[in-house]
Amino acid sequence: xxxxxxxxxxxxxxxxxxxxxxxxxxxAVLFATYLxxxxxxxxxxxxxxxxxxxxxxSSFFLLSSSxxxxxxxxxxxxxxxxxxxIGLGITKLFAIIFLGFEVYEFASFVKEGYGMSxxxxxxxxxxxxxLHAAHxxxxxxxxxxxxxxxxxxxxLTLFTEKLSIFAYYWHFVDIVWVFIIGIVYLPYLL
Amino acid sequence: MEITLFGNTFMMPSDVLAAWVxxxxxxxxxxxxxxxxxxxxxxxxxxxxxxxxxIGILYMLFGIIYFFRAGLDALFIRTQxxxxxxxxxxxxxxxxxxxxxTHGTMMIFFVAMPLLLGLMNTVVPLQIGARDLAFPFLxxxxxxLFFSGSLFFNxxxxxxxxxxxxxxxxxxxxxxxxxxxxxxxxxxxxxxxSGLGTIFTALNLIVTIVRHRAPxxxxxxxxxxxxxxxxxxxLILIAFTVLAIALYLLMFDRMFGAGFFSGTEGNPIYWxxxxxxxxxxxxxxxxxxxxxxxxxxxSTFSKKRIFGYPIMVLSVMLIGFLGFMVWAHHMFTVGLGPxxxxxxxxxxxxxxxPTGIKVFNWxxxxxxxxxxxxxxxxxxxxxxxxxxxGGVTGVMLSVSAANFQFHDTHFVVxxxxxxxxxxxxLGIFAGLYYWYPKITGYVLDDKLGKWHFWTFLIGFHLTxxxxxxxxxxxxxxxxxxxxxxxxxxxxxFTSTIGAFLMGISMLFVIWNVYKTYKxxxxxxxxxxxxxxxEWSVASPVPDHTFDPMPVVKEIDAFWFAKAAGEKMPxxxxxxxxxxxxxxxxxxxxxxxxxxxxxxxxxAWYWMSILSALLLFGLLVIRALxxxxxxxxxxxxKDES
Numbered sequence: 106x107x108x109x110x111x112x113x114x115x116x117x118x119x120x121x122x123x124x125x126x127x128x129x130x131x132x133a134v135l136f137a138t139y140l141x142x143x144x145x146x147x148x149x150x151x152x153x154x155x156x157x158x159x160x161x162x163s164s165f166f167l168l169s170s171s172x173x174x175x176x177x178x179x180x181x182x183x184x185x186x187x188x189x190x191i192g193l194g195i196t197k198l199f200a201i202i203f204l205g206f207e208v209y210e211f212a213s214f215v216k217e218g219y220g221m222s223x224x225x226x227x228x229x230x231x232x233x234x235x236l237h238a239a240h241x242x243x244x245x246x247x248x249x250x251x252x253x254x255x256x257x258x259x260x261l262t263l264f265t266e267k268l269s270i271f272a273y274y275w276h277f278v279d280i281v282w283v284f285i286i287g288i289v290y291l292p293y294l295l
Numbered sequence: 296m297e298i299t300l301f302g303n304t305f306m307m308p309s310d311v312l313a314a315w316v317x318x319x320x321x322x323x324x325x326x327x328x329x330x331x332x333x334x335x336x337x338x339x340x341x342x343x344x345x346x347x348x349x350i351g352i353l354y355m356l357f358g359i360i361y362f363f364r365a366g367l368d369a370l371f372i373r374t375q376x377x378x379x380x381x382x383x384x385x386x387x388x389x390x391x392x393x394x395x396x397t398h399g400t401m402m403i404f405f406v407a408m409p410l411l412l413g414l415m416n417t418v419v420p421l422q423i424g425a426r427d428l429a430f431p432f433l434x435x436x437x438x439x440l441f442f443s444g445s446l447f448f449n450x451x452x453x454x455x456x457x458x459x460x461x462x463x464x465x466x467x468x469x470x471x472x473x474x475x476x477x478x479x480x481x482x483x484x485x486x487x488x489s490g491l492g493t494i495f496t497a498l499n500l501i502v503t504i505v506r507h508r509a510p511x512x513x514x515x516x517x518x519x520x521x522x523x524x525x526x527x528x529x530l531i532l533i534a535f536t537v538l539a540i541a542l543y544l545l546m547f548d549r550m551f552g553a554g555f556f557s558g559t560e561g562n563p564i565y566w567x568x569x570x571x572x573x574x575x576x577x578x579x580x581x582x583x584x585x586x587x588x589x590x591x592x593x594s595t596f597s598k599k600r601i602f603g604y605p606i607m608v609l610s611v612m613l614i615g616f617l618g619f620m621v622w623a624h625h626m627f628t629v630g631l632g633p634x635x636x637x638x639x640x641x642x643x644x645x646x647x648x649p650t651g652i653k654v655f656n657w658x659x660x661x662x663x664x665x666x667x668x669x670x671x672x673x674x675x676x677x678x679x680x681x682x683x684x685g686g687v688t689g690v691m692l693s694v695s696a697a698n699f700q701f702h703d704t705h706f707v708v709x710x711x712x713x714x715x716x717x718x719x720x721l722g723i724f725a726g727l728y729y730w731y732p733k734i735t736g737y738v739l740d741d742k743l744g745k746w747h748f749w750t751f752l753i754g755f756h757l758t759x760x761x762x763x764x765x766x767x768x769x770x771x772x773x774x775x776x777x778x779x780x781x782x783x784x785x786x787x788f789t790s791t792i793g794a795f796l797m798g799i800s801m802l803f804v805i806w807n808v809y810k811t812y813k814x815x816x817x818x819x820x821x822x823x824x825x826x827x828x829e830w831s832v833a834s835p836v837p838d839h840t841f842d843p844m845p846v847v848k849e850i851d852a853f854w855f856a857k858a859a860g861e862k863m864p865x866x867x868x869x870x871x872x873x874x875x876x877x878x879x880x881x882x883x884x885x886x887x888x889x890x891x892x893x894x895x896x897x898a899w900y901w902m903s904i905l906s907a908l909l910l911f912g913l914l915v916i917r918a919l920x921x922x923x924x925x926x927x928x929x930x931x932k933d934e935s
Contacts, residue, residue: 108871109870109871109926110871110926110927112506112870112871113871113873113874113923113926115506116429116430116502116506116507116873117430119502119505119506120429120430120433120498120499120502123498123501123502123532124498126532127494127498127532127536130532130533130536130537131536131539131540134536134537134540134541134569135540138540138544138555138565141562141565142555142560145560146560147559147560148560220552221547221551221552221553222551222552222553222554224560225553225554225555225558225560225561228547228553228554228555229555231547231553232543232544232547232553236543246911250915250918250919253915253919254918254919257919259921259924259927260924260927260928261928262927262928263921263923263924263927263928
């Protein structure tokens with residue numbers, strides 16, 4: 106990257122970090138909402154609802170996708186194109202698998218009668234975890250666009266920049282998931 | 296009146312009918328003028344622009360249009376309250392609830408916010424030597440999101456579905472159980488969309504101010520309007536995000552059967568907390584930029600550097616910080632307990648300290664200065680005593696024990712109009728008169744400006760001063776009538792006279808703009824003998840500014856260069872400017888939000904899904920048409 110590109114990239118990086126700050130506030134309010142309303146006095150208790158198996162499986166895929174993305178990014182820096190493509194591809198695949206588990210989890214809750222209106226605990230659960238899942242879904246689409254950009258052969262510096270911005274997003278989404286495990290699931294699974 | 300259309304019969308009250316007729320006539324005239332003068336090209340240019348000055352103009356234009364609508368609402372309110380047991384037109388009962396809801400919501404979100412953001416957009420880059428905001432595309436998106444949200448909110452009136460929940464949207468009234476109609480949804484989505492735009496613009500301003508300053512323009516040399524814009528932007532990021540989540544939760548309550556704010560387990564007080572964690576900082580979001588404008592105006596028209604610059608900056612930060620610790624003073628009567636009430640009473644009183652410091656610094660700036668009583672300066676001078684009065688009633692209200700008497704009376708109405716009109720509205724007027732030559736190249740007529748100032752200021756005090764007394768006599772807010780035996784007839788009638796005087800004062804503005812345009816006397820780049828960088832560029836501001844880039848060596852560098860009879864030193868070593876781009880995508884993206892919300896409001900889910908798909912499609916198009924593609928890799932050949 107030359108000096109001018111660097112300046113523009115730093116603008117974008119700063120802007121994106123501020124945006125992630127906005128996301129932090131968003132999720133913080135939703136976590137607060139969850140903590141206020143859980144466990145609810147009526148309706149199902151969280152320990153009856155959550156299933157450890159799904160949480161562990163989905164966490165495995167989502168959290169390791171951060172690692173595969175990091176490996177892919179490193180491969181691009183070392184100009185190992187194939188490894189990069191594999192890294193980004195696995196990241197996307199893991200994200201889709203995670204989404205699959207989420208959909209399955211939500212569907213099984215609804216089937217058991219624990220829908221949005223089952224209790225205020227379930228409402229706050231869906232509002233929080235659902236928003237996170239939406240972020241993952243958005244990331245899956247974003248990775249699709251990155252693949253297109255890669256094969257369009259846009260200037261490499263620009264592509265590296267786009268990839269780093271996505272990586273910030275993706276790691277952030279993973280960190281939120283860690284908090285979801287710690288605050289939403291873990292207290293009621295132990 | 297009943298209207299039959301496509302076999303359906305609609306009830307259309309006469310005020311809605313009047314709005315249709317009025318809007319169609321006005322829209323027809325505007326459309327005719329555009330076609331006759333062949334200005335469609337201009338319209339298109341503004342729809343695709345990402346230039347900060349043009350977007351600033353758009354913000355201000357719509358802010359002023361909505362100002363007239365929300366002002367009209369105020370006149371309806373005051374006419375209804377002019378006499379005891381009055382029955383003015385339709386504005387009783389629910390209609391009265393609607394009219395004070397739209398008045399409050401629009402004045403805050405669609406008048407004060409866009410006017411301030413418009414001034415920031417136009418002026419901040421010029422004050423710090425930036426060639427544009429850091430992300431021009433995002434800036435356009437921010438504006439069009441505001442536009443789309445405000446349009447969504449406004450359209451509810453034409454469908455006779457106006458929200459009637461107050462600008463605070465208190466639960467459980469705002470939940471589905473009590474307002475099942477679409478009105479509240481218009482409130483929820485209107486604010487959600489425009490709030491998103493506001494967050495983007497705040498983010499953009501921060502990056503611009505932190506990273507795009509001219510060489511030598513240290514943070515400690517920035518004009519105070521830029522400083523207040525920076526602090527305000529940080530407040531926006533936090534406050535508007537909390538509002539976004541509050542509205543998101545309310546949407547779940549209303550549409551998807553969640554129960555956060557009502558029912559046996561939900562908690563209406565939680566809405567109040569979330570709303571005021573947004574709502575109180577919002578008050579400072581409105582006031583701080585106005586403080587910045589006054590600081591610049593007072594300094595310019597006193598021919599003196601602002602007194603106590605570091606303390607001024609520090610007090611702005613302190614106000615911003617304390618602004619997040621006072622929200623529960625809106626909830627003293629909720630019953631949070633004596634400990635909470637005491638805490639919030641003390642933090643509220645503390646805010647008076649930095650504010651008081653600022654007031655004294657403005658006074659000391661004028662002391663021994665060479666004061667010129669121009670229109671912007673008059674607004675600044677009118678601000679100081681009026682705002683202090685609002686501040687004093689604020690301290691009164693912060694006494695939580697006494698607050699039980701004041702709560703929900705016209706005393707509160709008097710207080711917040713005193714602070715918001717005196718700071719924000721007078722500040723916006725001062726800013727508009729002050730920077731009008733920079734934006735258009737013309738100076739607004741000073742005589743008409745003074746007429747505007749005096750009628751507005753007198754009208755303002757005449758309207759709101761009596762409300763202190765009616766409030767203390769027990770007149771509740773948001774109630775559409777009172778009895779003769781209440782003994783508040785004379786005071787209410789005085790308020791109504793004042794309101795109409797303020798209305799008349801706005802006619803002077805229209806006349807002034809028209810007259811100035813007709814006379815067409817261009818003024819130079821620096822009509823006020825200004826101190827800051829924006830006066831060094833041409834008026835009206837061209838699309839490309841700061842070429843060559845000035846080097847800043849001190850506060851008010853432009854002034855001292857003029858005083859020394861020199862030109863400002865320049866340099867060609869400048870960082871990369873934001874890349875200019877013209878695109879219709881921001882407009883289209885914003886409109887998908889409009890239709891997405893429309894679909895959700897009326898349960899036309901196909902429309903929401905279609906709009907969401909369209910939005911993602913547009914995002915992909917945006918990603919593939921990145922303007923930086925042509926810019927990157929120019930120096931080194933692409934290695935892949």
